[in-house]
Each structure stands twice: as C-alpha cells, then as structure tokens.
Amino acid sequence: MSTTAVLPSPASTRHTSGGSVQHGALTADRAAALLVGCASVRRASELHAAAVRAGVDQDKAVAFRLQRAYAASGRLDLAVALLRRTPDPTAVFYTSAIHAHSSRGLHHAALALLSEMLLSPHGLLPTAHTLSASLPACSGLAVGRALHGYAVKLALSGEPQAAARALFDGMRPDPHVVSVTAMLACYAKMGLLDDARSLFDGLPSKDLICWNAMMDGYTQHGRPSEALRLFRRMLRSGVEPDEVSVVLALSAVAQLGMAESGRWLHSFVNNSSRRVRLNARVGTALIDMYYKRGSLEDAVAVFRDLGGDVRDIVAWNAMINGYAMHGHSREALAAFGQLRAQGLWPTDITFIGVLNACSHSGLVDEGRELLASMEEEYGIQPKVEHYGCMVDLLGRAGRVEEAFDLVQSMKTTTAKPDTVMWASLLSACRLHKNMALGQQIADYLVANGLANSGTYVLLSNIYAAAGNWREVGRVRSMMRASGIQKEPGCSAVEVGRRVVEFVAGDRSHPRAAEIYAKLEEVKGMARARGHVPRTELVLHDLDDDDAAKEQALAVHSEKLALAFGLISTPPGTAIKIVKNLRACADCHAVLKLASEVTGRRIVFRDRNRFHHFVDGSCTCGDYW
Structure with a gap:
C-alpha cells in the first residue's frame, strides 16, 4: 500500500468526447451523484479533477465517494492518499478504507489503518461497521478478542454485525506486529493500560506506531510520567520519533509541569531531522506545554516563530487560552481580532478562551457581546x-x-x-x-x-x-x-528536575524542620510589612482561638511549597507552584509579600489560572 500516491490535479483532466466532465456548474451534490457506482480509475480521476476545479473536492460527501471510487477501481494507494488529505475525516472514511483492504486480503494494512484511526488526533471512535470490517483481518484469536472487548466497551457488541463477527475462528496462532499494535491501541483507548503494556513488552521488535500507541494510552489516562519515560526509552532504542511522538511527549510534560523536560523537547524539535518540524501541530503542542507550566513568554515566542502562514485556528486557540489563563485578557481579545483579520473563522473553543479571559478580568460588557455574537455573527450555538x-x-x-x-x-x-x-x-x-x-x-x-x-x-x-x-x-x-469526602488540597513545587508535593500541615519531608523554620521566617517578614492573618477564612470551629486559627492558616500546602522552594533553590531563582484547588486570600497575600521581601518571582497556578507574583504585586490584580 503506497502512502505517497499522486492524486489527480485539475490540469491532469483529459477531456474526451462522451467521457469528459462538464464542471462549469458542478455542485457538490452533482459531483457526489456522478461518483455513485464509479469503478473506473480514469473516470474517478476526471471527476476528482473537476471537483477540484469547481472547489467542491473538500465536501465530505464528495471526498468520501471519491475514496470509494478509487478503492473500487483497485487503486487503494490513491484511496488512502485521499483519506489522509481529507480534513477531519470521520470514522466512516476509515471504515471504508479498512474494509477495502481487509476484503482483498491485505490484513496488515487494514489493521494499520485501524491503529491510525484509534490514534487520530480527532478522537475518532470505531462504529460496529468499523469493527466488523476489521475482524476478518485479525491474524490471531487474541486480536479478535481485543476487538470484541472494545465492542463491548463501546456498547456495540449487541449490534448483529459486530456480534456475529466476534465469533470468527481460523486465525493463525502467531499474530504479526501490526495485529498486536491494533490490539494494543484498543486496550490503550479503553484504559486497560496494564494489558496494553503487557503486549508492548512482549513484542521483540517494536515499530514507531507501537511506541506511539503505548504513549498515547498513558497520556490520555493520566499517567504522563510513564509516557515520558517511554519516549526516552524509544530514543535509546534507536527508533526515530515522528511528530506524533513529540506531541504526545509534550502533552505529558504539560500534565507534569516539568520545565526542564519541556525545554529539552523544544530543543529536540529545533535540532531534529526532517521527520519532526515546527509545524502547526508541533507548535501548538509547544504553546500548550509552555503556558500550562507557567512560561507564557516562551509560548508567545513559539507562536511568533510559527509565522502567519503556518498558524491555524487551533494554534490561535492555544495562544488565546494561554493569555486567558495568565490573566492577559486584553491580549486574548486582541488575538481574537487578529485571527479574524487574517480570515480565520473562530470555533466554539475560541469563544471559551475569550470568555474565560473576560471572566478573569471582570470584562462584563465584552463578555456579553462575545456570547451574543456567537450565534448572531458566527452561527455557533453556545x-x-x-x-x-x-x-x-x-x-x-x-x-x-x-x-x-x-x-x-x-x-x-x-x-x-x-x-x-x-x-x-x-x-x-x-x-x-x-x-x-x-x-x-x-x-x-x-x-x-x-x-x-x-x-x-x-x-x-x-x-x-x-x-x-x-x-x-x-x-x-x-x-x-452521603459518603462524599472533600478533595484534599495539595501543592507541588518544582526544584530542578524533581516535583515535590505537600498537603496542609505536612511534616513527612526529610527537611521538615528546615521547611517549618523558613515558614516562621516568612510569617515574621509578612507581619513586619503589616500583614494580618485572615483568620475568618479558617473553616473550623476553634472556639474563637485566634492563635489556633492563625496556625491553621500558616501551614497551608502552598506556603509549605513556598518554604521548600526558598530553601532548595539559589537566591533570585523563580519558584513555580501548582495547587489542585483555589488559593485562599491569606495565602495570596503572603505570596505577594514573599515576592517583595525575597526578590523572587513566584509563579503560582491554582485550579483556574496562573498568578505571577513579582515585587509585591500579582498579575491578577487581586481579582481572581
């Protein structure tokens, strides 16, 4: 199966008497109708070229029927090439391609397409027809069982086609790596990561798709550390990563918030072979990674490096969300105006970003206008x-x-x-x-x-x-x-290549004595600058014991993380803290004062946004 097939262009159409395509008034509906039942590669090429000239080749119905026409004429290479050039292909596109290969005995190619679909960035899920088309290509009983399990997971096994195909037999006992990868991808999508890893480790030879499938499972199901370790192991094994590998690794870094690993990956992209380039997909992943770990400046630099010709709406959305999360609301709104000036059409994700930006700065009138414009100007249902x-x-x-x-x-x-x-x-x-x-x-x-x-x-x-x-x-x-438990507050601080976590009142760290001594020092510095602990925020009935309430405030997890950062890093080093909940007003006030007294830049991310504390002030303007 060739993946470099050359598709027809408008100039390649050859008009012959009785067989030419009159495309002057060709509409998408007319092109789709002409393609029904087409099984001639020459006729398919003529119709394809005419559709390109008429500007209807990107219509979903036209693209799908062109793909089927090429497959019916025996040009599976052209069918697959068209599939990969189709923007946002649906599961139906992949199902057709899988069936075309499976029915011709090209089992490995069929399962490779299934793996590609499951790993698609569009988040595609198979239908009963997809699994039915895939099952005949399975070369081992285990692969068939995996697909059957996936059908059960997706509530598809009750459909007659999937249920009937699930009982197939006669498969060879030694599955090919492609078959195992297809099964691995199924397990990973279902969240059965231990089963997927068992298959992965059992493969004597692993191709790139196999590595990516395993990393994708880890990143999608909240195990970013394993994904990053796997990426490093892949490099040591001699397998050259592609852009999918790099995007998955960047997603893992964004989840972990590890600055050094993020910069290393950026350097890897800049110094990589032609296989990984700074295109829209990789650039967007870098922007996402940088702003989620607190480095908005780096995110903006990557965005600028992409250039106007490369930035797509997804890249703009990432940048707008980055501005919003860091409290740069006016910049987010300006970016919205710029993307429209460049002819890009906003999506529902775009509006989530700009509305969040308004929320973080109290821009009520702007928010109302944007919400109203969604339906009135852009036809997007809120x-x-x-x-x-x-x-x-x-x-x-x-x-x-x-x-x-x-x-x-x-x-x-x-x-x-x-x-x-x-x-x-x-x-x-x-x-x-x-x-x-x-x-x-x-x-x-x-x-x-x-x-x-x-x-x-x-x-x-x-x-x-x-x-x-x-x-x-x-x-x-x-x-x-009701059996409901409160989610405990937890703060993590990055020191070098390590991330250290604390909960309120935590004394489990080996350097607990030093941490609490530094905490007392910070408390004294804050008092010297007029800080009065906000004891009314203590949500426990302590019989109006102000000393006890003050002590409860003093040992909040973000303050412990700050103290550890201060004793573990050289003077002048920025301190980055992440908390799973919203910071209380007392901690916010102490972090502001600490940034002034210590001369440190403190980057703090709570559940909703980033706060940058510098010289006694916060970028949120105390509005959060």
Whole structure:
C-alpha cells in the first residue's frame, strides 16, 4: 500500500468526447451523484479533477465517494492518499478504507489503518461497521478478542454485525506486529493500560506506531510520567520519533509541569531531522506545554516563530487560552481580532478562551457581546461551557442575581446547567456573602441529587465565613451521610528536575524542620510589612482561638511549597507552584509579600489560572 500516491490535479483532466466532465456548474451534490457506482480509475480521476476545479473536492460527501471510487477501481494507494488529505475525516472514511483492504486480503494494512484511526488526533471512535470490517483481518484469536472487548466497551457488541463477527475462528496462532499494535491501541483507548503494556513488552521488535500507541494510552489516562519515560526509552532504542511522538511527549510534560523536560523537547524539535518540524501541530503542542507550566513568554515566542502562514485556528486557540489563563485578557481579545483579520473563522473553543479571559478580568460588557455574537455573527450555538464562562464572569463581578437568572433561563435551552456552573455560582455567593441565595441553590442541588463534594464544601464555607458553626456541622453531617469526602488540597513545587508535593500541615519531608523554620521566617517578614492573618477564612470551629486559627492558616500546602522552594533553590531563582484547588486570600497575600521581601518571582497556578507574583504585586490584580 503506497502512502505517497499522486492524486489527480485539475490540469491532469483529459477531456474526451462522451467521457469528459462538464464542471462549469458542478455542485457538490452533482459531483457526489456522478461518483455513485464509479469503478473506473480514469473516470474517478476526471471527476476528482473537476471537483477540484469547481472547489467542491473538500465536501465530505464528495471526498468520501471519491475514496470509494478509487478503492473500487483497485487503486487503494490513491484511496488512502485521499483519506489522509481529507480534513477531519470521520470514522466512516476509515471504515471504508479498512474494509477495502481487509476484503482483498491485505490484513496488515487494514489493521494499520485501524491503529491510525484509534490514534487520530480527532478522537475518532470505531462504529460496529468499523469493527466488523476489521475482524476478518485479525491474524490471531487474541486480536479478535481485543476487538470484541472494545465492542463491548463501546456498547456495540449487541449490534448483529459486530456480534456475529466476534465469533470468527481460523486465525493463525502467531499474530504479526501490526495485529498486536491494533490490539494494543484498543486496550490503550479503553484504559486497560496494564494489558496494553503487557503486549508492548512482549513484542521483540517494536515499530514507531507501537511506541506511539503505548504513549498515547498513558497520556490520555493520566499517567504522563510513564509516557515520558517511554519516549526516552524509544530514543535509546534507536527508533526515530515522528511528530506524533513529540506531541504526545509534550502533552505529558504539560500534565507534569516539568520545565526542564519541556525545554529539552523544544530543543529536540529545533535540532531534529526532517521527520519532526515546527509545524502547526508541533507548535501548538509547544504553546500548550509552555503556558500550562507557567512560561507564557516562551509560548508567545513559539507562536511568533510559527509565522502567519503556518498558524491555524487551533494554534490561535492555544495562544488565546494561554493569555486567558495568565490573566492577559486584553491580549486574548486582541488575538481574537487578529485571527479574524487574517480570515480565520473562530470555533466554539475560541469563544471559551475569550470568555474565560473576560471572566478573569471582570470584562462584563465584552463578555456579553462575545456570547451574543456567537450565534448572531458566527452561527455557533453556545454550549454549556460558554454559559458557564458567562455565569463565572457575572458572579466574580458581583452580579450574582444576574448570574442566577442566566442559569435559570438555561432550563429552557439545550445547554442544561452542570455541576461546574452551579459550583461557580455558589462560589460567587460565598465571595459576595449572599448567604440566602447560596443556601437556596445548595438546597436545590441536594434535593435533586446534584450535590457533590464541592457543593457541600462551598455551603459549609458560606456558613463558616458567617460564624454559623451549627449549620457548618449540619452540612458536614449531611456530607458524611452521603459518603462524599472533600478533595484534599495539595501543592507541588518544582526544584530542578524533581516535583515535590505537600498537603496542609505536612511534616513527612526529610527537611521538615528546615521547611517549618523558613515558614516562621516568612510569617515574621509578612507581619513586619503589616500583614494580618485572615483568620475568618479558617473553616473550623476553634472556639474563637485566634492563635489556633492563625496556625491553621500558616501551614497551608502552598506556603509549605513556598518554604521548600526558598530553601532548595539559589537566591533570585523563580519558584513555580501548582495547587489542585483555589488559593485562599491569606495565602495570596503572603505570596505577594514573599515576592517583595525575597526578590523572587513566584509563579503560582491554582485550579483556574496562573498568578505571577513579582515585587509585591500579582498579575491578577487581586481579582481572581
């Protein structure tokens, strides 16, 4: 199967009497109709060239029928070449190609296409027809069982075709590497990573697709450390990575937040062979990695290096999200204007980015205009994520009642309120001390079985902030009765190539004595500059014991991470901290003062955004 087949161009059309294609008024529907039943490569080429001239070759129906026409005429190489040139191919495209190869006995090629589909960046999932077309190509019973298991996982096994094919027999006992890779990819997609790794380790010879399939499984299912280790092992084995390998490794680094590994991968791309280049896909992965680990400047540099001709809407979306997460809202909105000026059409992801940017800076009017423009100007139906951004924006800006009205109005739309949106609204009630509405919302969620740990914790926080410890106890009792546990706060700090984690009050680190001594030093420096601990934020009934409340505040996980960073890195070194929850106001204030006293730049990422503390101020402007 050739992957370098030359597809016809408009100039290659040869018009003959009775056989030429009159393309002057050719429409997509007309081209698709002419291709039905076409089994001649010459006729398919003529129709293809005419479709290109008429500008309808990218139409999904035309592209699909062209692919089938080439396959029917025996030119599987052209069919596959067309498949790979089709923007955003669907599972139907791959299914057709798999069937064309499988039915002709080209089993390895069929399973290779299945692997390619499962590893597709478009997140394609097979249908019952896909698995039915793939099963005859299996060269071992184990591969067939894997496909059957995948069908069960996707609830496809009840369909007659998949169920019948699942019972096939007569397969050879020694599967080829392509068959094993197909099975490995199935296991990885299903999250059965130990089974996938067992197959991977059992292969005496591993090709690039096999390495990528295993790395993809690890990155998609929250095991980035294993993915990165596998990438390094692949390099040592002598297998040259391609852009898929690099993108997967960058995704793992973004999840881990490891600065040194990210810079090394960037250097690898710059110094790599022609197999990996700084194109839109690799560049977007680099932008994503850099801004997620706190280096917005590096993300902007990569974006600029891509150049206007290379940047696609995905790259712009990544850059807009980076600006938004770091609180550079005006830059995010400016980027939106620039991509439109360059003729690019925004997607629903674009609007999530710009609405988030508005939310992080309180740009209410701009947010309203953007939400309205989605449908009016761009024909994009707002989803629950877009409404969620708007609810968050209104809530942070103090317009809690308006935010509540927006959520109520959604009950008549297709975008129903989700738990994230309700949590955002509850958080706004707490921030702006609207206890009555907060309790009303929480009661509704509990009564309708929609409450999660965040619901109970936020309601508990609302009562605790008001000193109503009786109600705090009642809420916590309800939480225990529901079997729901609060997610513990955890902060991680990067030191060299190591990431060290802390929880509140943590004394498990070997250098605990030094950490707590530094913590006392930081506390003293903060007091000397007028800091008064925010004891009202302590959500425990400590009988008004201010000393106990102050001590509870002092040992929050981000403060421990800061202290460890200060004793573990040379003076002047930036400290990077990541926390799984939102920082409290007291920790935010202490981190600001610490940046001034120590002369350190402190980059702190909470659940929602980045804070850059420099010389006693924060890029969020105390609005978060």
